[in-house]
Amino acid sequence: MMFPALASILLLISSARSFQYTELAQYVDSHQEEYVEALRDWVAIESDSSDILRRPDLHRMMDVVAQKLQLMGGTVQLVQVGEQELPGGQTLEFPKVVTAEFGNDTNKHTVCAYGHVDVQPAKLEDGWATDPYNLTEINGNLYGRGASDNKAPVLAWIHAIETYQALNMELPVNVKFLIEGMEETGSNGLDAMILAQRDTFFSDVDYIIISDCGWRSRRPALTYGTRGNCYFFAEVEGPKQDLHSGVYGGVVIEPMTDLIGILDTLISPSGKILIPGIREAVAPLSDEEWKMYQDIEFDMNYYKENIGVSQLMYNNKVDLLAHMWRYPTVSIHGIQGAFSASGTKTVIPAKVTAKFSIRQVPNMDPALVKKQVTDYLHSVFAKRKSPNKLEVTMVIGAKPWLADTQHPLYEAGKAAVKKVFNIDPDLIREGGTIPVAKTFQDVTGKSIIMLPIGGFDDGLHSQNEKISRYNYIEGTKLFIAFLNEVSQIKMSV
Ligand SMILES: *[C@@H]1O[C@H](CO)[C@@H](O)[C@H](O)[C@H]1NC(C)=O
Numbered sequence: 498m499m500f501p502a503l504a505s506i507l508l509l510i511s512s513a514r515s516f517q518y519t520e521l522a523q524y525v526d527s528h529q530e531e532y533v534e535a536l537r538d539w540v541a542i543e544s545d546s547s548d549i550l551r552r553p554d555l556h557r558m559m560d561v562v563a564q565k566l567q568l569m570g571g572t573v574q575l576v577q578v579g580e581q582e583l584p585g586g587q588t589l590e591f592p593k594v595v596t597a598e599f600g601n602d603t604n605k606h607t608v609c610a611y612g613h614v615d616v617q618p619a620k621l622e623d624g625w626a627t628d629p630y631n632l633t634e635i636n637g638n639l640y641g642r643g644a645s646d647n648k649a650p651v652l653a654w655i656h657a658i659e660t661y662q663a664l665n666m667e668l669p670v671n672v673k674f675l676i677e678g679m680e681e682t683g684s685n686g687l688d689a690m691i692l693a694q695r696d697t698f699f700s701d702v703d704y705i706i707i708s709d710c711g712w713r714s715r716r717p718a719l720t721y722g723t724r725g726n727c728y729f730f731a732e733v734e735g736p737k738q739d740l741h742s743g744v745y746g747g748v749v750i751e752p753m754t755d756l757i758g759i760l761d762t763l764i765s766p767s768g769k770i771l772i773p774g775i776r777e778a779v780a781p782l783s784d785e786e787w788k789m790y791q792d793i794e795f796d797m798n799y800y801k802e803n804i805g806v807s808q809l810m811y812n813n814k815v816d817l818l819a820h821m822w823r824y825p826t827v828s829i830h831g832i833q834g835a836f837s838a839s840g841t842k843t844v845i846p847a848k849v850t851a852k853f854s855i856r857q858v859p860n861m862d863p864a865l866v867k868k869q870v871t872d873y874l875h876s877v878f879a880k881r882k883s884p885n886k887l888e889v890t891m892v893i894g895a896k897p898w899l900a901d902t903q904h905p906l907y908e909a910g911k912a913a914v915k916k917v918f919n920i921d922p923d924l925i926r927e928g929g930t931i932p933v934a935k936t937f938q939d940v941t942g943k944s945i946i947m948l949p950i951g952g953f954d955d956g957l958h959s960q961n962e963k964i965s966r967y968n969y970i971e972g973t974k975l976f977i978a979f980l981n982e983v984s985q986i987k988m989s990v
């Protein structure tokens with residue numbers, strides 16, 4: 498018979514299993530070629546969610562993810578999230594969302610890692626130095642569409658789990674996966690799916706982790722905020738067909754001239770948004786924030802060099818970071834219906850549609866922004882006394898997201914970075930939009946952390962997208978360490 502004291506000591510030893518980080522990290526190092534090959538296989542699938550002709554590739558991509566997670570022993574589901582309406586009344590199935598579960602021990606925390614495996618379009622002719630769908634390593638960088646956004650981070654999560662499994666070490670927390678395939682076109686169907694599974698899949702999730710962004714410098718970072726986005730179409734319609742500018746120029750009031758005129762009233766050359774009410778809604782910059790920005794590692798010259806410009810809108814770090822992260826801006830993206838081919842064409846386009854967007858920050862409200870923009874453009878247009886017709890529509894209205902950096906989840910993130918990189922992370926925001934963060938926050942009420950592993954110069958959505966081998970491999974270790982740190986957070990009872 499065992500003495501009660503001895504029994505409890507044994508129990509203590511078995512439950513307080515020490516974290517064998519060195520072994521786990523060594524395993525990752527010695528398997529990095531396999532991880533690069535796995536990324537090569539994933540990058541080779543042209544999972545461009547914006548191109549309906551690529552939909553079969555996208556379905557295949559989701560199947561590959563599901564099969565991988567299943568082989569690892571996860572409880573996997575492929576969840577249907579509806580259909581896309583095509584012009585002409587046909588429909589096309591959205592790629593299924595993959596969910597997976599590893600462990601369901603109620604004595605452990607449960608984390609859910611979110612990622613996406615669809616990509617932005619890419620063609621060699623766009624100016625890529627290498628085939629965007631053939632992963633190519635040059636000087637320690639792995640070039641390929643979707644390498645950093647978001648295939649390597651999803652694989653890094655998978656490899657983190659596999660490493661624990663391979664070494665027969667119990668996962669310190671239960672891990673769930675939510676992997677989607679429509680992120681690049683607005684996560685179609687995902688909000689409804691999250692809402693539908695709020696009381697099932699998400700009911701026992703404590704923390705949600707998103708690794709769909711990058712660092713701001715060579716220093717690892719934790720991300721605590723993202724901007725939202727309101728995307729607008731402004732259509733000006735005039736004559737019933739395109740006209741010859743030699744024959745009709747000078748007598749017809751041209752839709753394009755009207756459109757350019759009103760577009761030019763959105764923002765001043767110095768970056769001041771001219772739409773009434775927009776700037777007034779923005780949360781003021783606190784002293785604390787100013788101090789935090791001041792301490793962030795950010796090389797302005799390298800930043801300029803990297804994007805190939807000689808001058809930026811602001812020339813001090815705090816202003817730059819603040820306008821990247823916590824102030825709104827207007828970007829004009831294109832004009833549909835305008836002549837844009839090389840060569841000359843003397844045409845007066847009959848109908849032109851401008852595409853522009855306004856990045857959203859706390860405390861802006863997309864519904865209000867829609868009204869402010871629509872009212873303003875109509876008032877500016879009215880002053881032109883043009884007979885043409887203006888129509889303004891808002892096609893995307895994604896809210897910003899902001900987290901509490903004092904939360905234990907962020908403390909866990911800081912400790913994990915310290916463990917792997919032996920340095921404290923920068924706390925940063927993301928200028929881009931990750932709408933699912935806001936949905937998770939609103940629908941599930943769970944705490945969310947963004948734990949990026951991508952580099953600051955990965956060129957997401959751009960030509961020559963890459964992730965460095967270093968970020969990919971050390972990022973895998975970061976996830977391994979993070980899971981352990983999360984397991985140390987006190988259980989609330
Ligand atoms: C927990 O997981 C085990 C093994 O996968 C499974 O048999 C069991 O039904 C699960 N329990 C719950 C409550 O989901």
Ligand SMILES: *[C@@H]1O[C@H](CO)[C@@H](O)[C@H](O)[C@H]1NC(C)=O
Binds near residue numbers: 631
């Ligand atoms: C990828 O690129 C390598 C190196 O240029 C080449 O040998 C290989 O055939 C390419 N693979 C595919 C599938 O195009």
Ligand SMILES: [Zn+2]
Binds near residue numbers: 613646647
């Ligand atoms: Zn992404």
